[in-house]
Structures are given as structure tokens and as C-alpha cells.
Amino acid sequence: MPRVTFAPDGTAADVDPGKSVHQAAMQAGVSLVASCGGKGRCGTCRIEVLSGDVPPPTAAEKSLLDDDELAAGMRLACELRPTADLEVRVPPSSRASFTEILAHGECVTFPLGAGVSVRRVSVDEPTLEHPVPDLQRLAVAVGIEDPAAEPGALRALPAVLRASGRRVTALARDGRLLAVRPGDAALPVFGAAFDIGTTTVAGALIDLTSGTCVATANRTNPQQTRGDDVISRMDHAAKGAEQLHELQSLVAGAIDEMLAEMSAERNASPGDIYEIIVAGNSVMTHLFLGLPPQAMAVVPFAPVTTRAVEVAPRDVSLNASPAARVRTVPLASAYVGGDIVAGALAVGFPGLEDETLFIDIGTNGEVVVGSGERAVCAATAAGPAFEGAGISCGMRAVPGAITHASLRNGGLQLDVMADAAPAGLCGTGLVDIVAVLVRTGVIDETGLFDASSDGPLASRLRETDDGLEFVVASEECDVVLTQRDIRELQLAKGAIAAGATVLMSNIGLAPSDLSHVMLAGAFGSTIDPASAVDIGLLPRGIDPKRVVAVGNTAAAGARAALCSRVARDQADHIARWMRAVELSTQPDFQMQFAEAMMFPPPATR
Amino acid sequence: MPRVTFAPDGTAADVDPGKSVHQAAMQAGVSLVASCGGKGRCGTCRIEVLSGDVPPPTAAEKSLLDDDELAAGMRLACELRPTADLEVRVPPSSRASFTEILAHGECVTFPLGAGVSVRRVSVDEPTLEHPVPDLQRLAVAVGIEDPAAEPGALRALPAVLRASGRRVTALARDGRLLAVRPGDAALPVFGAAFDIGTTTVAGALIDLTSGTCVATANRTNPQQTRGDDVISRMDHAAKGAEQLHELQSLVAGAIDEMLAEMSAERNASPGDIYEIIVAGNSVMTHLFLGLPPQAMAVVPFAPVTTRAVEVAPRDVSLNASPAARVRTVPLASAYVGGDIVAGALAVGFPGLEDETLFIDIGTNGEVVVGSGERAVCAATAAGPAFEGAGISCGMRAVPGAITHASLRNGGLQLDVMADAAPAGLCGTGLVDIVAVLVRTGVIDETGLFDASSDGPLASRLRETDDGLEFVVASEECDVVLTQRDIRELQLAKGAIAAGATVLMSNIGLAPSDLSHVMLAGAFGSTIDPASAVDIGLLPRGIDPKRVVAVGNTAAAGARAALCSRVARDQADHIARWMRAVELSTQPDFQMQFAEAMMFPPPATR
Numbered sequence A, B: 001m002p003r004v005t006f007a008p009d010g011t012a013a014d015v016d017p018g019k020s021v022h023q024a025a026m027q028a029g030v031s032l033v034a035s036c037g038g039k040g041r042c043g044t045c046r047i048e049v050l051s052g053d054v055p056p057p058t059a060a061e062k063s064l065l066d067d068d069e070l071a072a073g074m075r076l077a078c079e080l081r082p083t084a085d086l087e088v089r090v091p092p093s094s095r096a097s098f099t100e101i102l103a104h105g106e107c108v109t110f111p112l113g114a115g116v117s118v119r120r121v122s123v124d125e126p127t128l129e130h131p132v133p134d135l136q137r138l139a140v141a142v143g144i145e146d147p148a149a150e151p152g153a154l155r156a157l158p159a160v161l162r163a164s165g166r167r168v169t170a171l172a173r174d175g176r177l178l179a180v181r182p183g184d185a186a187l188p189v190f191g192a193a194f195d196i197g198t199t200t201v202a203g204a205l206i207d208l209t210s211g212t213c214v215a216t217a218n219r220t221n222p223q224q225t226r227g228d229d230v231i232s233r234m235d236h237a238a239k240g241a242e243q244l245h246e247l248q249s250l251v252a253g254a255i256d257e258m259l260a261e262m263s264a265e266r267n268a269s270p271g272d273i274y275e276i277i278v279a280g281n282s283v284m285t286h287l288f289l290g291l292p293p294q295a296m297a298v299v300p301f302a303p304v305t306t307r308a309v310e311v312a313p314r315d316v317s318l319n320a321s322p323a324a325r326v327r328t329v330p331l332a333s334a335y336v337g338g339d340i341v342a343g344a345l346a347v348g349f350p351g352l353e354d355e356t357l358f359i360d361i362g363t364n365g366e367v368v369v370g371s372g373e374r375a376v377c378a379a380t381a382a383g384p385a386f387e388g389a390g391i392s393c394g395m396r397a398v399p400g401a402i403t404h405a406s407l408r409n410g411g412l413q414l415d416v417m418a419d420a421a422p423a424g425l426c427g428t429g430l431v432d433i434v435a436v437l438v439r440t441g442v443i444d445e446t447g448l449f450d451a452s453s454d455g456p457l458a459s460r461l462r463e464t465d466d467g468l469e470f471v472v473a474s475e476e477c478d479v480v481l482t483q484r485d486i487r488e489l490q491l492a493k494g495a496i497a498a499g500a501t502v503l504m505s506n507i508g509l510a511p512s513d514l515s516h517v518m519l520a521g522a523f524g525s526t527i528d529p530a531s532a533v534d535i536g537l538l539p540r541g542i543d544p545k546r547v548v549a550v551g552n553t554a555a556a557g558a559r560a561a562l563c564s565r566v567a568r569d570q571a572d573h574i575a576r577w578m579r580a581v582e583l584s585t586q587p588d589f590q591m592q593f594a595e596a597m598m599f600p601p602p603a604t605r
Helices: A021-028 A059-064 A067-071 A134-142 A151-163 A222-226 A230-238 A241-265 A282-289 A338-346 A427-439 A483-506 A529-534 A553-563 A565-577 A589-597 B021-028 B059-064 B067-071 B134-142 B151-163 B222-226 B230-238 B241-265 B282-289 B338-346 B427-439 B483-506 B529-534 B553-563 B565-577 B589-597
Strands: A003-007 A011-014 A046-051 A074-076 A086-089 A097-101 A107-111 A116-122 A167-173 A176-182 A190-196 A200-207 A212-220 A273-280 A325-328 A356-361 A365-370 A375-380 A401-408 A411-416 A461-464 A467-474 A478-482 A516-520 A547-551 B003-007 B011-014 B046-051 B074-076 B086-089 B097-101 B107-111 B116-122 B167-173 B176-182 B190-196 B200-207 B212-220 B273-280 B325-328 B356-361 B365-370 B375-380 B401-408 B411-416 B461-464 B467-474 B478-482 B516-520 B547-551
Touching: A003 A021, A011 A021, A011 A116, A021 A116, A059 A074, A067 A074, A107 A565, A116 A134, A134 A151, A134 A167, A134 A176, A151 A167, A151 A176, A151 B282, A190 A241, A190 A282, A190 A553, A200 A241, A200 A553, A212 A222, A212 A241, A222 A230, A222 A241, A230 A241, A230 A282, A241 A273, A241 A282, A273 A282, A273 A338, A273 A553, A282 A325, A282 A338, A282 B151, A338 A356, A338 A365, A338 A375, A338 A553, A338 A565, A356 A483, A356 A553, A365 A483, A375 A483, A401 A427, A401 A467, A411 A427, A411 A467, A427 A467, A427 A478, A427 A483, A427 A529, A467 A483, A478 A483, A483 A589, A516 A553, A529 A547, A547 A553, A553 A565, B003 B021, B011 B021, B011 B116, B021 B116, B059 B074, B067 B074, B107 B565, B116 B134, B134 B151, B134 B167, B134 B176, B151 B167, B151 B176, B190 B241, B190 B282, B190 B553, B200 B241, B200 B553, B212 B222, B212 B241, B222 B230, B222 B241, B230 B241, B230 B282, B241 B273, B241 B282, B273 B282, B273 B338, B273 B553, B282 B325, B282 B338, B338 B356, B338 B365, B338 B375, B338 B553, B338 B565, B356 B483, B356 B553, B365 B483, B375 B483, B401 B427, B401 B467, B411 B427, B411 B467, B427 B467, B427 B478, B427 B483, B427 B529, B467 B483, B478 B483, B483 B589, B516 B529, B516 B553, B529 B547, B547 B553, B553 B565
Parallel strands: A003 A086, A190 A273, A273 A325, A356 A516, A516 A547, B003 B086, B190 B273, B273 B325, B356 B516, B516 B547
Antiparallel strands: A003 A011, A046 A074, A046 A086, A097 A107, A116 A167, A167 A176, A190 A200, A200 A212, A356 A365, A365 A375, A401 A411, A461 A467, A467 A478, B003 B011, B046 B074, B046 B086, B097 B107, B116 B167, B167 B176, B190 B200, B200 B212, B356 B365, B365 B375, B401 B411, B461 B467, B467 B478
């Protein structure tokens, strides 16, 4: 059988006659792009022949490669069928990579490679002269010098080797055998990435050999029964070891269910999952690991650890392959967690050339600002107003929620989720309504309803025992906006805007220096950028045209860290490189906050 | 508090005023000899002061160090009490080491160091300006750059740090935190070494900080209920996964009991055990790991793996610290196991300058021959005669067993265990009796009783229905030696002698080239070397004066590998470096075996 050796790492595969170099690459576990699936149509699987006799180029190769390329020894891996031993090189352009496409269409690319590789090899028989042990013979076939093995794989190895005429499929990571199957078996190799939010846990199952997302799942974070926000969760955990264990079990149980659900969807089992990565805010990350979070609730806000923690699945009560590793995305501080580090990774930190303001808006608003040179980050206590909580007619983004509003022909135009009758306001609808009322003068700069306003919507103001309120809709029920609701929104948007302003000033940036403003999170990604600017959620002076929504960057970054060791290392770097600022210690924060509570004066609009 | 920094690795400790550098070394986990326990009497704890102001030498230092040494900055660590920051160096001669004293009084020394270190440190408080996480602050205090931690240690850390005024005792290995306790707590750090024999499992509990054996335990290998020898154990395991699991559980259960028993003896728990090492023959090692051993029973005798295997305690159903590692001593082949590799380590391979023949005699007789240049090894099928099995009046070495015999004043002088009435022959007694009868001509060169012999003991021969037998003793019962017993012994000693001869010829050595002949194992260590030579257990031409008993080298080597990483690496090296020879493939083995069955002719005696 001709042997194909892949330079420079020397991985090799023996291929049956008639098989292509592309098939040899799959067999050898060498990552190689083949957009058309190896049908000789796309030309992406270019390789360079370094030595060995090769058959002449096929018609497909002649049409997809130019004469200079052919003269230089370039060939298409899917078309070249070796007849003799070959040494080839896979140029960087042909190496498979993991691309995470963000909501705004931009993408950040990392080289694909979680470190696990599936190899299909023929293992030599032992002889009386050379009674080489099973593991060592497999290691020679796979090209591992000093082999180690998971107990389960080692226990299965003798029967697998003897069941299949010495042909085996082996899964290895870092020279350690993780699993073996007889013959050219299917050996699914999955990874799972989780974004643990205070409210929702989102999971994705990824085929680690291709970086493809093959299933997703979501759960309400079951810790909600022990408190809605991170403070109440910390309080609960502080009651004792049993309560901490309970919170760990709750979130681990949800993740475990999702692992089972997602793998079942692909006719696989949790035992086929070899890598798990978890991103969450600092409290969620602590609770997932079973670490007491309560010191983060009091000055000086010290986490147990901010580094990525790697444990076995059973250490955190998860069911996956016993060979699996569970890893957390590292934290930047007690308040800038793994979700934000993952987000910073997903939007391109620390490789960004231009100054960028990145805001992930959930219960808290976390802010990162900087470029490849340096970046600072902080968490602002935005409160739950943007999630529709604490607002008199507030609701989450479910059917009946007013998601967007605008002024059209002097009237209020409402978008209602699922085209239902308006039942309340979710975060984006709240922001749009207030933006319209600020623009039309129904709300003044200080946030008070102006009953004397002559704007087109002023007639919808009505007096109640608690003061003025604005009637947004009144179909099946009245949806109103109260003076108190506006105050809640002012506190939320003021905290974020002040945080961004203080951070920018901390590293000497003005709003006009920003090339990109990225809004992430379920709310951040659906907000109307113009409304965000008009209510002063963003620091004054930012051009709405530079504002883009980037979706769930925590999930995107977690998936990247799962599929790419380069991304994983980058996340570790980001967590240490970003400078976390505790806003309450910044002398100008309170003043900026007070100012940012105001609405922008008409002149700046 | 003055800080003492130990060059060259930079480990440091802050010491309270009045404390010595010796105490600082203990606090910092720096290995330092102090034979007198730090009382200024022995002078073994010499250190060199590299920088810093020091008080003048004490009277003890002046008496134990000469003027040149004092001028060169040498001091005694137990006498020097720092008043200011110091940098000191511990010369190799003062570094603690692990010495395994063998039965014959020689010893092989390895640098002490299992890689675990206990440190007592003060951890800085976090501040609002620098809210450094708990783990990172501890890492700074201990001097670890990129800290990781066992989940259990990480979960305990916040409470420990906050319970003890920031003073903690930490146990780390390779930059990974394994355990923490509040204050200057006792933190026992034990390791356990096991020698799994086919018949007996022997364990030792070792204090890893000093290399001292603090408890021992023994158990009959409970696998005996599933067969007496390795062949029957392999047969049982081959029946199915359930039977293999049963054999694994049996030996793991015995080891688990011994871990509990030995740690209880030191008022500790199995959770205080952080390293476990297991040496056994190849079949015992496979069964302990749950690996199917049966391929070693048939040509070409291929093990699953010969490398050292490292697993977590729970992977092999043991209870120890979750941070513990269980490691096997590597094998040389299917028939030269971890017990022999450990033995070779204990007697000084591969550092031996002189040509050495090392024989470990149990059910099999394993033979290693060579020096630092090269060595070959093989197992010979000695059979159980040396353990008293298969011999008509054979018994194990228990009270009543005739352990030694000699000719004195024309009569047979017997040593009987526990001074009881003679009840039977154990291996050494059997060898001595036969040696006496060969010397006196009652047994001829071919092994037949010579009824015509006129030797002093010939009168004790008597005729039975099955032929002649020799009456060894007849107090409470008759203890006899039959013609068949002699044949069993001839087979056993012939196999060992032939194996040794073939191996020696394989690397071009003659008996006269050997400087040392070492006999190991319960039988090998108690046999009379002169008898061994006279019956031809050893190849002809070996000087009995060069034969020494070296005791249980498997246990000694396992303890060394437990306490010293250098020894552990050495064992890995030995397993690959020794060339295993399959005797049945050696063309001259059958002829040598036939010849070695004979007893030496009178001329060579």
C-alpha cells in the first residue's frame, strides 16, 4: 500500500490503491479543507507534492490549477490517487479552520483543532521475535512515540485488535489513546459548549472533527428557584455547603440533560463527548464548579480563581466520556466573567486594529473598550429593566410583548411579538417607546413627563393617583409607561453609559475615536441602534452608524474555544490581558452616572 | 519577618524571629538532611550563605565546621537564625535522599522527591485595588507561577484562607494545589507501595516528605480462590468481562483494605494518600489494571502494554485522595514483570559497573544478567517446588517446616521453624537436604537414589511400593524425600540454571565474569548459597562467595519508585533497556535445560 506522509509533522497513512490523498488525510487525521466534499469541483484541497512519483494531473486538476501551480507541484488532494509512497505538504490555505460567524456577518477565524484526532490504521501483528505489546503496536501505527491511554480504551484494546483483522479506528489526544473501535468504524467525536446565564443555559453540540454545530439545546437555569439574580444566588450559597452543593447540582443537572438530549439527537451518547467548555459570568462559573462565590459579594470582591479550571466530568457531576475534559472560560474579575472573555474572543480581541467599544447587555451591562494595544473592562449594575423586569407593564420577549416602536404619521407604530394583542413591554420596546417620547418632547431631559408638551403623542398622557402615565396601547389590556418605569430605565442606561465613558477616559479615548460599537446579548442584539443613541444608553457623540449588533458572543466564543486550541489559549490571554476596573473606585464614576441618567438635550439629537 | 530564599529554585519562606534556616526549609518544603533532627549535633545540614547579613557562627557551628568552610560562607541550617533576608544554597550533600537498604547491607540511593511538597505560608489579603483571587494569592505565597488546583482543594480554599488569619498549609505537586488546611496544620502526606505477588500482596505506607516507611501490611492475594498460578488466573480472566472484573475487584479490595489499615495505624485516612505505586508480575499488573491478560498465555505472548500506566484511584476502585495517582511499575515483557523491573532498580541496574546475575525465585525464576552496559532478562518456568508445593512432604515456611539442613558429625542436623517437631520441607530445607545427599553420594549425578552408596546417611533410604525414599525425620510424623520429589527439584533448578546460562551466553559472559550473584525473593533470600551451588541451581563455575541474598527487591524497588521521581524514571528506562529474551526461542535452551537437570559431578564440588 502506498504511504502518504504529511509534512511537516510527519503524520502518515497507508492507503489502499485507488484512494486519494484526501482520503489519506482523513485517515491520518490531518485537517484539510474540501469545500465540495472531495469531488474535484472546488479546488480548496490544494496540496504540494514534496517527493514521490505521482500520476499525471486529472482533467479536474488541470481546470482548477494553473500551469505555474502544477509546475510547482501543487495538486488537488481529492484527485491525486497515489501509486507509490508520497510526501506532501498541506499549505495553510488548505488547512481546515473554525469560523464563528457573528450576527452582524463578520467572522473571526481560528485554526480548527481541539487536539483530538480520529485515525483509521492497520496495526502490525506481534511475532514471537517481536512480541510488541498491543498499545505500543497501535502507537507505531498512529505515529505516537510515547503512548498513554485511558483505562477504558486500554481495557478494550486487545479485543478490538483481535476482532478486526488488526484494522482499528483510534481516537487520541496529546499522545493519549481515548477510544478504539474495530475496523473502519464510525467514531463520533463531539464537544459541547455551554453559555450559563443567570436566567438561561444554552448549549451546542459540535462535531470536533469539522467544527460543525450539530445540535443545540436550551434550559431555564434551574437555580432560578433559589433566586433571580447573582446576588441572591450568592446569598443562598453562603448559607452552607449543602446550599452550594444544591446550586451546583441544579445547573449540572440541566447541562447533563442537554448533553443527553443533544447527543441523542445525533444518535450518539454522552460517552461520545470528549470536550466540554463552559462560559458564564463569574458567579455562574463559580457555582458550576462548586466554588463558594460569596467573597465576590463583598469588598474587595475576590474570586476563588479567575483562571480556566479543567476538571473531569465526574468532578462536576456530568456524564460524558470518562476521557472528557471539562474546562471553564477564564474570568477577568469578580464581575467580568467568562461570558465576557468569550465575547471579547469572538469579536476579535486582542487582535483588533481599531478602537472598539463592546457592550454585552443582560442583567448587568459588561463593557470592554480598547484595541489590540490594550483594553479595559468593567461591569455596570444595569439592573433587570432591559429584560422587562421591574417595569410596571414589563415582560420578557414572548408573544404579546411590544418589541419595537416608532413614530409614523404622527402615531405610534408598534411591533408585537407573534402579532398578538399588545400585552406589555420587553426591553427593546421600552427603549424604543422612551426614545420616541424623548424625541417628541413628551419626556424632558431629566426624564419627567412634560404634560405641557405639544408633541403628537402628548394626548396619551393621563393622570393617575401615582402621577402621570403614558398609555402605550389599550387593546385587550392597558399597556402603560409610568414615571417610575422611566426612572428604572434611566438608572439602567445611565449605569452602562457612565461605565463606558469612565472606561474610555481611563485609557484616553473619546467617543469619536471609536471605529466600532458592538452590542451583544439577547437585548443588545435586537435593540434599535438609533434608539440606543437617542436615550443615551451609549455615551454621547457616538455615531449610530458605527453601532452593530453582534448576537450571543458568549456562546460564539465558547464554541471557538471548544474547537480551537488557539482560541482557547487566546481566551486565557484575554482574561489576563484585559484590565478589569472596579467602577466604584473610579473618582469620576458617580458624577458621570448622575449625568448619564439624563436624556440627551435636543441639540445633540 | 526575614525571608529565606533557597537557591537555585528560588523557593522562599518568611520566618518568625528566632527560627532557624532549617525550620525555614521545612516551611518552604525544601529537602534538607538533618540527621540529629536539627539539634546542632551532626553537622549534616550544611548550607552556603549566598547573600544577606548573618549573625556570627554559634559554638556548635565552630565545632562542626572548619575555618575554611566558615570562611566560604558554610553554616549549619539548624543553628543559623536569620535576622535579615537571606539567600542560601543547599549543597547536594545536604539534600535529603531516599535510601533503600537491601537485605545484604548494600544500599542504592536515589534523591528523595515524589514531587509533592507541603508548604506553610502566609497569604496576602486582597484589596479593592488588587482583588487578586484566592488561588492566585496562594500561588504567589507558595511560588507557583501558573497555578492549577484539584477541585476539592479549590472548593476548600476560600474558607481555609478566611479561617486562619491568612496562614495556610498547602500541599502541591507540579504546580497543582492538592490540599489546603488552615494555619500551620499537620498535613500528612503518605504514599503507598504494593508488591502484588501471585500468592501474597505486600504493602508499605511511606511518609513522602521523609521517605520513611511508617506502616506495613500483608494479605493473601484473594485471587487465589480463582486459581493458584498465573496460568489459571489468565484462564479465568479469559472466560469473560465479568470474570476479569472479578479478579480486578479481588486484588483491589485487598489493597483497599491495606490502605485503610495502614493509614488508620498512623491516625490518618486513605484520603491522606497521594501516590500509590504497584509492582507485580505481568499477569498481576494486567489484572490489577483490569486489562485482559490472556494474550500473554499464547504465542506470541503479547501484553496489552508494558509501559507504566497511571490512573486515578477510582479507575481501579481504590479509595485514596481524589488527587492521588496510581502508577504501575513498567514491565519488560509478558514474563518479566514490574516486580523484576523494580528488583533490577533496587539492586542498582542500570548503573552497575560489574557484571551481575540477579535471580528472583518465586513460582517462576526470573533472571537478569548484565551490567551498566547492557542486560538481558528472561523468566524460567521453575514451578512451585521452591515454595514447597508438589513435593510429597512439602510445605510453606510455617512452624514445623524444615528450613535448613546440614551434615554434622555424620548425622543430619535440621533447623525447624519455631523449634517445632519436623512436619515437612519448605523450599530451602528441600534444597539443603538434596545438597547434603548429593555431596554424600546418596543421590547420584542423574538424580537417582544410589542404594549402594556407603555415605553416612545411606541407611536412611528405605524401599516402598513406589521405589526408594529417604527418611528426613520421623518424630511426630515421617518426613520423607521421594525420587519424584528429586525430579521436581531437578526440573525447577534446571530451568533456572539453564535460563541463566543461556542468557549469559546470549551476551557473551562466562560464570567467571560475574562479580555478583544476587538471589531475591522469600526463597532466594533464605537459601544457603553453598547449597544453591552444590545442587546446580546456579550455573556451574560460580564462586559461592560471590552469591548474596538481597531480600524482597520488588518491594524495595517499588518503595524507591514511590519516593523518588529519579527512581521512577530509572524504572521506566530499565523496562525498555533490558532486553527480554524468550527462552523457548533460543536454540540451545533445551540442551542446556537437559544438562542443568543433572547434579554437578563430584569433581566440580
